[in-house]
Amino acid sequence: MTTRPRRVGLLGAGYILQAHAKALRALPGQVELAAVCDVSRGRAAAAAAAFGIPGVFTSVDEMLAAGLDAVHVLLPPQLHVDVARRLLDAGVHVFVEKPMGLDAAACNALAAQAESRGLMLGVNHNFLFLPAYERLRAQVKDGTIGRLDHVSLRWLYPLGLIQFGPYNNWMLRAESNLLFELGPHLLAFLHDLVGPLDDLQASASLPIELPGAQRVWRHWSVIGRRGTTGVSLELSVQPGQPDRSLRVRGYAASAELDFERDLLLTAEARSNSALFDSLGQARRGSAAWRGQAWSNFRRQFAATLRKGPQANVFLESISRSVAAFYRGIEEGRLDERLGGRFGAEVIGSCERIAAACGASAQPRPAPAAPVPAQPAKVLVVGGTGFIGKRLVRALLAAGHGVRVLSRSRAGAQYELEGLPVEVAEGALDDPAAVSRALQGIEVVYHLAKAIGQRWQDYVEGDQKPTRVLAEAALAAGVKRFIYTGTIDSYDAASADKVIGGGTPLDPAIGSRNLYARSKAACEALLLDLHRSRGLPLVIFRPAVVIGEGCPPAHWGVGMFHSDTRVQYWGSGEHKLPLVLVDDVADALVLGLDKPGIEGQAFLLTDAPLLTAREYVAEVSRLTGTRLRATPVPVWKFFLLDVVKETVKNAIRHPNRKRPSHHDWACRQLAARFDNSHSRQALGWQPAGTREALVERGIAASVRHYLR
Numbered sequence: 001m002t003t004r005p006r007r008v009g010l011l012g013a014g015y016i017l018q019a020h021a022k023a024l025r026a027l028p029g030q031v032e033l034a035a036v037c038d039v040s041r042g043r044a045a046a047a048a049a050a051f052g053i054p055g056v057f058t059s060v061d062e063m064l065a066a067g068l069d070a071v072h073v074l075l076p077p078q079l080h081v082d083v084a085r086r087l088l089d090a091g092v093h094v095f096v097e098k099p100m101g102l103d104a105a106a107c108n109a110l111a112a113q114a115e116s117r118g119l120m121l122g123v124n125h126n127f128l129f130l131p132a133y134e135r136l137r138a139q140v141k142d143g144t145i146g147r148l149d150h151v152s153l154r155w156l157y158p159l160g161l162i163q164f165g166p167y168n169n170w171m172l173r174a175e176s177n178l179l180f181e182l183g184p185h186l187l188a189f190l191h192d193l194v195g196p197l198d199d200l201q202a203s204a205s206l207p208i209e210l211p212g213a214q215r216v217w218r219h220w221s222v223i224g225r226r227g228t229t230g231v232s233l234e235l236s237v238q239p240g241q242p243d244r245s246l247r248v249r250g251y252a253a254s255a256e257l258d259f260e261r262d263l264l265l266t267a268e269a270r271s272n273s274a275l276f277d278s279l280g281q282a283r284r285g286s287a288a289w290r291g292q293a294w295s296n297f298r299r300q301f302a303a304t305l306r307k308g309p310q311a312n313v314f315l316e317s318i319s320r321s322v323a324a325f326y327r328g329i330e331e332g333r334l335d336e337r338l339g340g341r342f343g344a345e346v347i348g349s350c351e352r353i354a355a356a357c358g359a360s361a362q363p364r365p366a367p368a369a370p371v372p373a374q375p376a377k378v379l380v381v382g383g384t385g386f387i388g389k390r391l392v393r394a395l396l397a398a399g400h401g402v403r404v405l406s407r408s409r410a411g412a413q414y415e416l417e418g419l420p421v422e423v424a425e426g427a428l429d430d431p432a433a434v435s436r437a438l439q440g441i442e443v444v445y446h447l448a449k450a451i452g453q454r455w456q457d458y459v460e461g462d463q464k465p466t467r468v469l470a471e472a473a474l475a476a477g478v479k480r481f482i483y484t485g486t487i488d489s490y491d492a493a494s495a496d497k498v499i500g501g502g503t504p505l506d507p508a509i510g511s512r513n514l515y516a517r518s519k520a521a522c523e524a525l526l527l528d529l530h531r532s533r534g535l536p537l538v539i540f541r542p543a544v545v546i547g548e549g550c551p552p553a554h555w556g557v558g559m560f561h562s563d564t565r566v567q568y569w570g571s572g573e574h575k576l577p578l579v580l581v582d583d584v585a586d587a588l589v590l591g592l593d594k595p596g597i598e599g600q601a602f603l604l605t606d607a608p609l610l611t612a613r614e615y616v617a618e619v620s621r622l623t624g625t626r627l628r629a630t631p632v633p634v635w636k637f638f639l640l641d642v643v644k645e646t647v648k649n650a651i652r653h654p655n656r657k658r659p660s661h662h663d664w665a666c667r668q669l670a671a672r673f674d675n676s677h678s679r680q681a682l683g684w685q686p687a688g689t690r691e692a693l694v695e696r697g698i699a700a701s702v703r704h705y706l707r
Contacts, residue, residue: 005029005030005031005032006030006031006032006069006070006093006326006329007031007032007034007035007066007067007068007069007070008024008031008032008033008034008035008068008069008070008071008072009034009035009036009037009055009063009064009066009068009070009071009072010033010035010036010037010047010053010071010072010074011037011038011060011063011071011072011073011074011075011083011087012037012038012073012074012075013036013037013038013040013043013044013046013047013074014043014074016074016097017036017047017074018047018050019314019315019318020072020074020318020322021033021047021050021051021053022315022319023315023318023319023321023322023323024322025051026319026323027322027323027326030326030330031070031326033051033052033053034053034054034055034066034067034068035053035054035055035056035057035063035066035068036048036051036053036055036056036057037056037057037058037059037060037062037063038058039058040058041056041058042427042429044056044057044058060083060086060087064087064090064092068092069092069093070092070093070094070095070120070326070329071087071092071093071094071095072095072096072097073087073094073095073096073097074097076170077099077101077102077170077177077180077181078102078170080096080097080099080100080101081100081101081102081103081106081107081110084096084110084121085110085113088110088113088114088117088119088121089113091117091119092119093119093120093121093122093329094114094119094120094121094122095122095123095124095322095325096121096122096123096124096343097123097124098123098124098125098126098184098185098188098343098346099180099181099184099343099346099347099350100123100184100340100343100344100346100347101344101347102180102347102361103347103351104344104345104347104348104351107340107343107344107347108340108341108344110340110344111339111340111341111343111344114340115340120325120328120329120334121339121340122325122328122334122338122339122340123338123339123340123342123343123346124318124321124322124325124338125184125185125188125321125337125338125342125343125346126314126317126318126320126321127185127188127189127259127317128188128189128192128317128321128337129317129320129321129324129337130259130262130313130316130317130320131262131316131320132257132258132259132262132263132264132292133189133246133257133259133264135264136246136248136255136257136264136266137192137193139253139255139266140193140248140250143252144252144253144266145248145250145251145252145253145254145255145266146250146251146252146253147228147250147251148193148194148229148248148249148250149228149229149230149249149250149251150229150230150231150232150248150249151189151190151193151194151229151230151231151232151246151247151248151249152231152232152233152234152246152247152248153186153189153190153231153232153233153234153245153246153247154186154233154234154235154243154244154245154246155182155185155186155234155235155236155244156234156235156236156238156240156241156242156243156244157236157237157242157243157244158237158238158239158240158242159171159178159237162208162210162216162218162237163239163551163704163705164386164549164551165211165384165414165415166384166411166414166415167210167211167212167214167411167414167415168212168366168408168410168411168413168414168415172210172212172214172216173214173363173364174360174361174362174363174364175204175215175216175217175354175359175360175361176350176354176359176360176361177361177363178216178217178220178237179204179220179235179350179353179354179357179359180347180350180354182235182237183220183235183349183350183353184346184347184350185244186233186235186246187233187346187349187350188337188342188346189246190231190233190349191342191345191346191349192336192337192342193248194226194227194229194231195226196226196345196348196349197224197225197226197231197349197352198224198225198226198227199224199225200222200223200224200225200231200352200353200356201222201223201224201356202220202221202222202223202352202353202356202357203220203221203356203357204217204219204220204221204357204358204359205217205218205219205220205221206218206219206238208707211414211415211417212364212366212413212414212417214364216237217357217359218236218237218238219234219235219236219238220233220234220235220236220353220357221233221234221235222234222353222356239563239705239706240563241562242260243260244258244259244260245257245258245259245260246259252268253266253267253268254266254267254268255267259313260313261293261296261313262292262296262313262316262317263289263292263293263296264288264292265285265288265289266288267281267284267285296313299316300312300316303316321338324337324338325338366410366413366414368413369413369416369419369420369421369423370418370419370420371420372401372402372420372421372422373401373420374401375401375440376401376402376403376421376422376440376441377400377401377440377441377442377443378395378400378401378402378403378441378442378443378444378445378592379402379403379404379405379424379437379438379441379443379444379445380392380395380402380403380404380405380445380447381404381405381428381444381445381446381447381448381469382445382446382447382448382449382484383402383404383405383406383412383416383421383445383447384404384406384411384412384415384416385447385448385449386545386549386550386581387447387484387542387545387581387584387585387588388404388445388447389415389416389549390547390581390582390584390585391445391447391584391585391588391589392404392416392419392421393419393585394582394585394586394588394589395589395592396419396420396421398589400592401422402419402421402422403421403422403423403424403437403441404416404421404422404423404424405424405426405428405433405434405437406423406424406425407425407426407427408425409423409425412425424436424437427465428448428465428468428469429460429461429464429465429468430468431468431471431472434468434469434472435472435475435476438472438473438476438478439476441476441478442478442479442480443478443479443480443481443482443592443593444469444473444478444480444481444482445482445484445588446466446469446481446482446483446484447484448462448465449462449515449519450462450518452514453654453655454514454654454655455514455517455518457514458514458515458517458518458521459518462518462519462521462522463518463521463522463525466483466522466525466526467525470525470526470529470535471529473535474529474533474534474535478536479536480536480538480591480592480593480598481526481535481536481537481538482537482538482539482540482588482591482592483522483523483526483537483538483539483540484539484540484541484542484588485519485520485522485523485539485540485541485601486515486516486519486541486542487499487541487542487543487544487577487603487605487669487673488512488513488515488516488519488666489505489506489509489512489516489517489519489520489523489541490503490505490506490541490666490671491505491506491507491508491662491666491671492666492668492669492670492671492673493662493665493666493668493670493671494670494671495574495670495671495672496671497670497671497672498671498672498673498674499603499671499672499673499674500603500673500674500675500676500677501541501600501601501602501603501675501677501678501681502601502677503603505520505523506520506666508662511658511660511662511663512660512662512663512666513660513663514657516663516666523539523601526539527539527599530598530599531599536598537598537599538591538597538598538599538600538602539600539601539602540584540587540588540591540601540602540604541601541602541603541604542579542584542604542605543556543577543578543579543603543604543605543606543673544556544557544576544577544578544579544605544669545579545580545581545584546578546579546580546581546693546697546698546701547580547581547582547696547697547700547701548581548700548701548703548704549581549701549704550581550701551563551701551705552619552622552623552698552701552702552705553566554615554701556576556578556669557576557612557615557616558572558612558616558629559632559637564625564626564627564628565627565628565629566616566627566628566629566630567629567630567631567632568612568613568629568630568631568632569612569632569634569637569664569667569668569669570631570632570633570634570668570670571631572611572612572613572616572629572631573611573612573613573631574611574612574668574669574670575608575609575610575611575672576608576610576611576612576615576669577605577606577608577669577673578605578606578609578610578615578693578697579604579605579606579686580606580686580687580692580693580696580697581697582696583604583606583684583686583687584604586684587602587604587678587682587684587686590682590683590684591682594681594682597681597682600681602677602678602681602682603673603674603675603677603678604675604678604686605673605675605686606675606686606687606688606693607675607686607688608672608673609689609690609693610690610693610694612629613629615698616629618694618698618699619698619702622698622699622702623702623706634661634664634665634667634668635661637664637667638659638660638661638664641659641664642659645657645658645659
């Protein structure tokens, strides 16, 4: 047994880091989170601050110099094998996120390297450690299910990347990548229960062409055999009801695992009466589902109170997988589900399926941007977003040279494929990068926004970068600085109120949601710079923006729990301030050189033409699916928020806040919004008809989402 905690490093500060960090913090005395490494020092520093990690590095060699015992590899899959090889050479244990790699031979070589050096190489196929799966696994091994006749595996789960990007994500870069990313979840179950297939047939269908000339296959089907056991596998990333499940049929019983919810139902005949067996099966099944659901709820709720990692199925499964890895290090033998040889077998099956489907493993090169026709005079920050992409196109159509500031040049080239724009690479909070991007620029559009769970997230990700950009714009002597706020910053709770461009923002903005507060704070600091230092500021406040590229399940309409279930903010009977995304882009272009509008704010909404109920009815008609919609009084949303925040405050959760009835009431957008100032001052002409909002707004979003 080790006499001190093992020092652990996290390599890669993407979204999966949070799950691994929480899992490691749940092993006090066994491990010490000592280092985090990422090519972006900012991302690494943010992760270190969130989890109290002392070491922040931007290179593997620097991190290894900190004296580590183990490293978790959380990088994009194409980097896994090479970096794991370096880590094993340095003498540290390695825990790799699935997929282990993209080549089975290289993965087997990596496993052999670990074995030769006496080091542990683990691969995280985390769903294999779910409590419900472990019960199924035990039933298969002890004969409860009996000899297996058939195994059916399903991953039917929408992938938002296809509809909304970012399109430079690794998963979309080659035809086989989606299989290598998602397939191991299912194939790990298969290999653990029956082993690799003796033979298989596979097909990939429903292709879609995405920006960057990328082809993605949205349906994958596999049938095969292992000995006398038949196997079927279905993978779909189309929008629809999620179904992530595993079903086995054996000689003695059948079992169905819902690994989306960590539920297992085992069924076996117990009566020779068709009448009573049917009744008994239904009663036992209902009791089993109900008992497990309550048990899962109690366990996960208790973990939430402890601030532990087991607040949902995904985090719990990773936590158990990580714990098994470190238990294996102590015992000198890894659980076979974690081993490198097992991981290589899974990758081998991915290769066989991809080959059977004719899916190419060669990534397509990033698209080359056309040469701009003229020097850029306009800088767009947030130019790869929903509104930003429309604005860039509208500016180009109006004859303006455009530059886009983006964290990733390649990412921007994918999002703006075929558009002759300059791309300046850099972070918005980096003064040097911003100053370089502003060279030769006369007009700045600031459309970027932050996403976060705490006020500090918005201070760091929204307000500070806005100040950096504004200060640099002043230094560069730009002629106009255009900022997009939001109507969410208004007090729109009362149907008696009329809101126009000159209406002040909510006087009680301090009680509002973080996004509305932060947008208002950005406006305030920009207006201060306008008054005190002459920043040539113009503010636009878009309303509920709809059109191609936005999800039909729009939260400006109601609280969508899924694509087909929505709760209206209140009755859903008042007219909503909807506006087409193309009309918003047109208004922003008009603001570029309209004289005498500095210091003013412009409301961007169309005439009040559709209620939330009418919006939902149109989505139902266009999708051919009945959306289940429920009116919910504001006080009910508020009461539920009170209960939730009471618990979070009791445990001093880092994301706790004070519930606000006023904020929930404002979500109704009950006030009447008057766009007359924007139309008169700018000469702006939004669509103005119900038919246009339906066809160019709702129908366009549905077609894009379900293409």
